[in-house]
Amino acid sequence: MIELKHINFQYDAKTKVLEDVNLTMTRGDFLGLVGPNGSGKSTLIKIILGLLHSPTGEVKLFGQPISTFKDWSKVGYVSQKANSFNTGFPATVYEVVATGLFGKMGLFRWIGKQEKEQIMHAIKLVGLEDLAHRNIGKLSGGQQQRTFIARALVSTPELLILDEPTVGVDADSVSRFFDLLEQLNQELGISLLLVSHDIGVITDKVKQVACLNKKLFFHGDPHEFVQNQDAILATAYGHHVRILEHSH
Numbered sequence: 001m002i003e004l005k006h007i008n009f010q011y012d013a014k015t016k017v018l019e020d021v022n023l024t025m026t027r028g029d030f031l032g033l034v035g036p037n038g039s040g041k042s043t044l045i046k047i048i049l050g051l052l053h054s055p056t057g058e059v060k061l062f063g064q065p066i067s068t069f070k071d072w073s074k075v076g077y078v079s080q081k082a083n084s085f086n087t088g089f090p091a092t093v094y095e096v097v098a099t100g101l102f103g104k105m106g107l108f109r110w111i112g113k114q115e116k117e118q119i120m121h122a123i124k125l126v127g128l129e130d131l132a133h134r135n136i137g138k139l140s141g142g143q144q145q146r147t148f149i150a151r152a153l154v155s156t157p158e159l160l161i162l163d164e165p166t167v168g169v170d171a172d173s174v175s176r177f178f179d180l181l182e183q184l185n186q187e188l189g190i191s192l193l194l195v196s197h198d199i200g201v202i203t204d205k206v207k208q209v210a211c212l213n214k215k216l217f218f219h220g221d222p223h224e225f226v227q228n229q230d231a232i233l234a235t236a237y238g239h240h241v242r243i244l245e246h247s248h
């Protein structure tokens with residue numbers, strides 16, 4: 001799904017943000033990308049999405065070099081700021097989710113019966129059918145987050161990339177949110193790349209963990225990551241951080 005080889009990146013001449021990052025993600029995976037603030041996680045996601053370019057190495061999506069990749073409907077993206085919504089924003093859940101189809105069908109095409117069904121299907125998947133016609137500004141942070149996931153799901157992507165999706169969302173909603181991700185991954189076979197600060201929760205849920213701080217310090221099994229956490233985090237974070245593995 002994703003193949004990154006020898007990725008380097010800097011925004012200015014002085015500071016390296018990414019240094020020789022190599023990372024592969026296979027179909028069906030649920031990969032958690034962790035790292036401290038400013039470690040380059042969002043930058044790496046932008047490189048995967050073709051929004052920034054590494055001067056070295058190569059980026060492939062679905063086996064194809066990013067420079068020629070065109071099938072963007074296969075890739076869904078929920079950004080970090082998706083749920084920082086102005087409460088006066090004049091659009092319903094249904095309307096926000098509908099905008100996820102515009103890339104595929106063009107802005108001015110009429111939404112037909114099939115599209116309407118697709119939109120409602122995505123809304124049902126995230127459990128918001130009762131709130132489909134409510135203004136998005138009148139939803140909780142967790143419900144807004146689900147709306148943006150539905151928006152990313154409406155074009156039936158094979159790969160879903162989520163950048164810090166649980167920031168500002170309460171613990172109960174975070175737990176339901178992870179149940180939803182598990183369902184998307186296991187039942188619908190959607191591959192997931194999830195960026196998060198919350199190492200404890202992530203290592204409990206994902207199939208693979210990648211730990212980034214400019215360089216990639218670890219990529220592998222979450223249990224192996226937890227078992228070797230002291231050594232990995234001391235090198236990657238530069239100070240002592242401990243993860244508590246959840247027992248459920």
Ligand SMILES: Nc1ncnc2c1ncn2[C@@H]1O[C@H](COP(=O)(O)OP(=O)(O)OP(=O)(O)O)[C@@H](O)[C@H]1O
Pocket residue numbers: 011012017035036037038039040041042043044
């Ligand atoms: N547009 C930009 N111009 C210049 N520097 C930038 C820009 N965007 C990010 N940076 C810098 O690049 C480094 C990596 O930032 P990035 O946003 O990729 O980190 P991150 O791991 O996603 O951080 P966080 O967890 O805080 O969101 C940081 O030092 C940041 O200040």
